[in-house]
Amino acid sequence: MLEIRHVNKTYGTRRVLDDVSFDVAPGRMTGFVGGNGAGKTTTMRIILGVLEADSGTVSLNGEPLGPLGRRRFGYMPEERGLYPKMKVGEQLHYLARLHGLSAADAERSTSELLARLGLSERIGDPVEKLSLGNQQRAQIAAALVHDPDVLILDEPFSGLDPLAVETVVEVLGDQARRGKPVLFSSHQLDIVERLCDDLVIIADGGIRASGSRDGLRSEHAALRYQLQTDADAAWLRDEPGVTVIEADGGYALFDVDDAETASRVLRSAVARGGVTDFARQHPTLSQIFKEVIR
Amino acid sequence: MSTVQTPPVARPYSTARTVWLVAQREVMVRLRSVAFLVSTGILLLLLLGSVVVSALVSLNAEPPRVAVVEGVQLPDGAEFRVTETTDRDAAAELLRAGEVEAAVVPHEGPLGYAVLAEDAPPMGIMQALSVAPPVELLDDSGTGGFLGYIVAVGFGLVFFLSAMTFGQTIAQSVVEEKSTRVVEILLAAIPTRALLAGKIIGTTILAFGQIALLLAFAVIGLSVTGQTELLLGLGMPLVWFGLFFLLGFILLAALFAATGAMVSRQEDIGSTTTPVTMLVMIPYFVVVFFNDNPLVVTIMSYVPFSAPVGMPLRLFMGDAAWWEPLLSLAILVVSVLAVLAIGARIYENSLLRIGQRVKLGEALAG
Numbered sequence: 001m002l003e004i005r006h007v008n009k010t011y012g013t014r015r016v017l018d019d020v021s022f023d024v025a026p027g028r029m030t031g032f033v034g035g036n037g038a039g040k041t042t043t044m045r046i047i048l049g050v051l052e053a054d055s056g057t058v059s060l061n062g063e064p065l066g067p068l069g070r071r072r073f074g075y076m077p078e079e080r081g082l083y084p085k086m087k088v089g090e091q092l093h094y095l096a097r098l099h100g101l102s103a104a105d106a107e108r109s110t111s112e113l114l115a116r117l118g119l120s121e122r123i124g125d126p127v128e129k130l131s132l133g134n135q136q137r138a139q140i141a142a143a144l145v146h147d148p149d150v151l152i153l154d155e156p157f158s159g160l161d162p163l164a165v166e167t168v169v170e171v172l173g174d175q176a177r178r179g180k181p182v183l184f185s186s187h188q189l190d191i192v193e194r195l196c197d198d199l200v201i202i203a204d205g206g207i208r209a210s211g212s213r214d215g216l217r218s219e220h221a222a223l224r225y226q227l228q229t230d231a232d233a234a235w236l237r238d239e240p241g242v243t244v245i246e247a248d249g250g251y252a253l254f255d256v257d258d259a260e261t262a263s264r265v266l267r268s269a270v271a272r273g274g275v276t277d278f279a280r281q282h283p284t285l286s287q288i289f290k291e292v293i294r
Numbered sequence: 295m296s297t298v299q300t301p302p303v304a305r306p307y308s309t310a311r312t313v314w315l316v317a318q319r320e321v322m323v324r325l326r327s328v329a330f331l332v333s334t335g336i337l338l339l340l341l342l343g344s345v346v347v348s349a350l351v352s353l354n355a356e357p358p359r360v361a362v363v364e365g366v367q368l369p370d371g372a373e374f375r376v377t378e379t380t381d382r383d384a385a386a387e388l389l390r391a392g393e394v395e396a397a398v399v400p401h402e403g404p405l406g407y408a409v410l411a412e413d414a415p416p417m418g419i420m421q422a423l424s425v426a427p428p429v430e431l432l433d434d435s436g437t438g439g440f441l442g443y444i445v446a447v448g449f450g451l452v453f454f455l456s457a458m459t460f461g462q463t464i465a466q467s468v469v470e471e472k473s474t475r476v477v478e479i480l481l482a483a484i485p486t487r488a489l490l491a492g493k494i495i496g497t498t499i500l501a502f503g504q505i506a507l508l509l510a511f512a513v514i515g516l517s518v519t520g521q522t523e524l525l526l527g528l529g530m531p532l533v534w535f536g537l538f539f540l541l542g543f544i545l546l547a548a549l550f551a552a553t554g555a556m557v558s559r560q561e562d563i564g565s566t567t568t569p570v571t572m573l574v575m576i577p578y579f580v581v582v583f584f585n586d587n588p589l590v591v592t593i594m595s596y597v598p599f600s601a602p603v604g605m606p607l608r609l610f611m612g613d614a615a616w617w618e619p620l621l622s623l624a625i626l627v628v629s630v631l632a633v634l635a636i637g638a639r640i641y642e643n644s645l646l647r648i649g650q651r652v653k654l655g656e657a658l659a660g
Contacts, residue, residue: 050482083474084474100307146302
């Protein structure tokens with residue numbers, strides 16, 4: 001468990017992080033969501049020790065993190081960068097060795113990872129000769145090559161084509177399944193929604209919401225249902241405790257005041273004709289996001 | 295391969311290994327750079343060229359042709375191509391015909407001979423024929439004059455050239471990591487100071503290696519062509535030069551790395567490294583113009599930035615007491631430690647500030 005507790009950071013007079021606390025649980029993909037300038041990158045840099053917090057702690061499994069513990073982190077910074085003139089393979093090998101791997105381990109890890117990311121043929125090419133998408137893959141390889149215990153990835157999907165997004169999603173999923181805490185930030189809320197187990201929402205330097213994705217969804221869900229029947233659904237408008245949002249023939253979208261009303265509506269709908277669909281509507285991540293940062 | 299057979303094991307952190315890894319990369323990158331190889335090649339060619347040219351010049355300098363009248367006893371050591379003649383008139387005849395440059399004829403003076411020449415006194419021949427009184431020096435360790443000048447300029451040029459080239463190299467290498475943003479990944483993996491130390495050590499190895507290569511070529515070239523005069527007496531000063539060079543170079547490399555870290559683009563390097571460049575250039579020009587002024591050279595031999603040139607020069611001239619290089623070395627060591635501390639601070643505080651140039655005050659304060 002990676003724990004961030006009461007982290008504050010000020011640049012001059014501007015407060016960029018205000019009492020930031022959240023957890024990244026082992027084996028779970030934690031999505032880190034927030035607008036530009038909300039404090040995501042600063043938080044990640046502080047977790048990595050690249051930047052120093054004014055106060056607050058970062059600890060892994062109860063132990064405060066020192067520079068040596070962070071050597072076992074895999075980091076993909078927002079500002080991408082590798083040595084442009086260095087060959088992909090040599091570069092990964094070098095980074096793996098800086099993280100403490102032996103030459104033989106670094107060698108093996110590099111070739112395995114490049115194969116996994118579909119970059120094997122590019123092992124001898126300088127990074128600057130790669131396409132942008134491949135440079136992104138190389139960047140992800142750089143974060144993974146030393147087989148880190150914890151992954152911190154700042155916008156790992158930006159600049160990737162849909163195929164590459166799939167590859168990266170798989171690779172990161174593997175890492176989480178092996179029991180590692182994975183924290184990643186993204187602007188692409190649809191990807192976060194699909195991928196993350198847990199969610200942390202930050203705005204103006206403060207954590208607005210954090211917890212499991214499904215928990216947050218039900219927490220922020222209005223009691224909204226969708227109904228599709230053979231019969232006309234207009235009768236719903238006269239039902240007590242029901243607010244119809246949208247109705248068109250046999251289709252209706254409506255809010256109810258409590259779960260009891262919902263079951264009553266379902267029973268009457270069945271009595272009036274064949275029900276093909278009756279489902280609770282969960283809010284999308286972007287709806288939750290808009291709501292909590294308001 | 296969704297299941298890795300045996301996950302790689304990270305070994306415990308070792309500063310020495312980390313620094314060495316960084317240094318190794320620094321050296322490898324440079325050794326593969328065409329620009330570096332070509333410039334080293336050109337330096338070697340220039341050096342070999344000058345050795346060969348000076349050898350050819352001394353080979354072609356043939357002794358002058360001189361007519362000597364029978365019976366005249368030439369002093370020892372006068373090297374001429376002699377044409378014997380029977381009398382003064384025959385010698386004058388040869389002289390007019392242009393077959394000899396001068397003639398030596400009998401004379402009543404204490405030397406027993408006089409020089410006959412066409413329209414101007416032949417200086418070289420007169421010198422060869424003059425008899426100098428024996429000289430004894432109370433202190434014969436010194437070698438001044440022209441040789442001193444050559445050695446001064448030699449030390450100065452070597453230090454100047456490598457400090458400039460490799461100083462710029464390290465500054466560029468620091469900015470490259472900043473401008474390509476790879477620095478953030480590096481700093482997440484290793485301590486800032488290990489990165490700085492690796493870069494300084496790597497660049498120092500390169501600079502030292504290049505100088506050693508040039509020196510080896512010079513010594514071999516001079517020995518093969520028989521010009522060993524310059525090499526004599528250069529042994530110990532050269533060892534001192536090596537030692538001072540090493541420390542002086544580390545001093546400058548730390549400054550170049552720190553000032554380089556203050557900017558984010560290669561184009562801006564000049565704006566912060568210029569003061570350091572001045573520190574490299576001034577001692578060179580001072581040694582070229584004031585190498586025969588003992589006071590200036592003595593001061594130079596103690597100032598950390600010029601000691602690597604000044605002190606070996608004084609040792610070569612033989613006018614430094616045995617304790618002087620040690621004192622100067624101690625001053626240099628202390629300065630290196632101080633500059634490393636300040637440089638590391640500037641480097642640490644500037645490295646992640648991407649964008650505008652970092653002000654010196656901010657870089658020092660953090």
